[in-house]
Amino acid sequence: MPYLSRIRINPLRAESRRYLANPHTVHGAVMGGLPSSATTDRPLWRIDANDPYRPQLIVLTRSRPDWSHIVEQAGWPDAEGEHAVIRDYAPLLALITPGREFAFRLTANPVQNSASPTSPTPAQRKRIAAEQNPARRRGFRLAHSTAAAQLHWFLRRTERWGFEVPTSRTAPPAQGLETPSVTTPVGGGRTVTQAPPIAADSVPREVRITAHHRRSFAKKQGAQVVIHTVTYEGRLQVTDGEVLVRHLLNGIGPAKAYGCGLLTLAPIKN
Structure with missing residues (x-):
């Protein structure tokens, strides 16, 4: 049975800053x-810090967890209120219908995969130099860096x-998704301005990047890890409940x- 947890984080504590x-x-x-x-539980989690003074750790687990150690180290263990809320996730899953x-x-x-990064990192350059057969090079996982590419x-x-x-229904296209006009000369010093065909994802949608x-x-073994995270918020409509x-x-x-990777939903009230 899956459980969704919300844990309050005190940003002023040393462990919280970690x-x-x-x-x-x-x-x-x-x-x-x-x-x-x-042993088979692969939890999903994220930190919601849209309020930097009251960040929250959101966790989805297959078994019922115990977050007392996080509350004691990074929360408000002696304060009033619910410090770690754990809810059965099944009732929400039952609402998911096409x-x-x-x-x-x-x-x-x-991310995207590319066999030839434009600006390779030192580690990537080292791997490229060590390759015996560049034609069979395994692609590098590269982060999308612009809002348009991320959307x-x-x-x-x-x-x-x-x-x-x-x-x-109301918002203009997100930055980078506007459909630019194209000016074409037609002779005699005249030009015609028209919009090109609109791609499927260039139509403004109910989604925005909020962070x-x-x-x-560094991991314990000393390996350095770099990831780019993007937070999306908006409205979705279910097309295949089982897949979702x-x-x-x-x-x-x-x-x-x-x-x-943690996608969370909230029912929309009419």
């Missing part, structure tokens, strides 16, 4: 909240995730151990 700076530390703390019998709309939030790691990455994949993002971060941290539930439970995209 959480906010190093996803590897959070991963260890999350795994420490699961019973030893849950055609239903939800508000959503997702923190993801939008395109998301919108191109929603169908395979079991939902679609409806057309925006993006570059995280650089599978991605809710298993996550979306890479870097799931480091705070990416």
Whole structure:
């Protein structure tokens, strides 16, 4: 049975600052909240810090967790209120049917594979130099760096995730998704200005990027990890309930151990 947890984080505590700076530390703390019998549990998590004074750790687990160690180290253990709220996730999953709309939030790691990075890092240059057969080079995983590319990455994949993002009812296109006009000379010094055909993901949709971060941290073995996280918020409509539930439970995209891939939904009241 899946559980969705929300844990209050006190940003003034030393351990909290480690959480906010190093996803590897959070991963260890999350795994420490699961019973030893849950060896197959692959939790999903993210930190929602839209209010920097009251960040929250959101975690999805298959077994019921215990977050007392996080509250004691990084929360308000002696203050009033609920410090760690744990809810059964099944009632929300039961609401997921084709055609239903939800508000959503997702923190993801939008990347692309390229065999020839434009500006290779020292590690990438070292790997390229050591290759015996460049023609069979395994692609490098590169982060999308612009808002337009990050939105395109998301919108191109929603169908395979079991939902679609409806057309925006009020907002103008997100920056980078506007359809530019094209001016064509027709002779006699005259020109004609017209819009090119609109691509499927250039139509303004009910989604926006609310945060993006570059995280650089070291694992215990000393290896340096760099990930780019992007938080998407908006409205979605279910197209395939079974597929969407599978991605809710298993996550979306890479870097799931480091705070990416957790898609959360909230029913929309008419």
